[in-house]
Amino acid sequence: MKIAASASDYRDLAQRRLPRFLFEYVDGGSYDEVTMRRNRADLRRIALRQRVLRDVSDVDLGVEIFGRRQAMPIALGPIGLAGLLARRGERQALAAAESAGIPFCLSTVSACSLGEVANAASTPFWFQLYMMRDRGFVDALLAEARERGCSALVFTVDMPLPGSRYRDYRSGLAGTPGLRGAARRFGQAMLRPDWAIDVGLMGRPHSLGNVAPLLGRKSGLDDFMAWMRSNFDPGITWRDLEYIRGAWTGPLVVKGILDAEDALAAAAIGADGIVVSNHGGRQLDGVPSTAEALPAIARAVEGRLRIFADGGVRSGLDVARMLCLGADCVLLGRAWAYALGAGGGAAVRHMLSLFEAALRVALSLTGVTRISGLDHDALVG
């Protein structure tokens, strides 16, 4: 097996291990994938300022977020259906995050339910909430997240309706309902025997998380995807954010902010954080990259709430770039999904150690010893 030295190596390995419909689901973006590509290209253009001879023998990557110490300013962001990438995958990713000393965020549309993940957790994790038409479902999830001791709620607001991902149509994940679609996916799974045994056979892939009780006996992947597509609520407004703020007393983070005015509005409603995000280029194609949007948003709300960012982050150096642009903490998306798909929790753990090492190099060679030193001064220009 190829040895992975980077998230990009894990992407290659995931492509070889996952059935096509799952790899394309993770790897793809919406429409022509312009924004998805921009996320990576713009971030990589950011030049760090090399400084030397500054005694970097005592580098500390730790940060405190919402009163909790993290080993580094990274969290595993929400990835829907991540549990299909490896057997009971969200549990494996949670364990990897715990051993790296960083938060794990469970998606509303996970393959493992909140309860299953909570039972496996030894430290509190974050929960990501989508606003669904079925408000009873939303209230029940909020109550469960509270009961299970989730330490932050990440409320995703950039999905009033789903953008179109062409690759899902081409692979048979979307647009081919019924037996024909199932047969295409089955055929793809048969070409990936390791995955077919690990997840398809042993992983109970038909018990799909928090949504399963609503689907009853119709709990196949098609039913799940159809439920998701028709249940995102296009009527969502700032009033819903006010409602969520009232219902959730813990730290509340609004995910999917790409505009300074929206960031200020979230702060005014009492959000504790925002995630500057375009959903990894999976929603409105053509919007700016997060690297482009982040500095102005950070200037507008700095000091009023915690600033998280994601989009195109594939190494510890990218994490450093996001921090210099104004983020307090960076969410990983595809990076951890690739590793999970390539080699389960052990691969996620290894990939996080690669991020840690590169982030340490970034601090050392920009001449700072604390994460707070990574600010605009650590950039060229």
Ligand SMILES: Cc1cc2nc3c(=O)[nH]c(=O)nc-3n(C[C@H](O)[C@H](O)[C@H](O)COP(=O)(O)O)c2cc1C
């Ligand atoms: C396969 C996949 C599933 C995702 N599912 C969710 C989700 O359920 N909830 C959510 O808020 N964001 C979701 N996202 C968006 C990520 O949380 C994150 O914003 C994005 O992946 C960051 O971009 P990157 O993957 O380029 O790092 C998903 C992203 C991917 C790639």
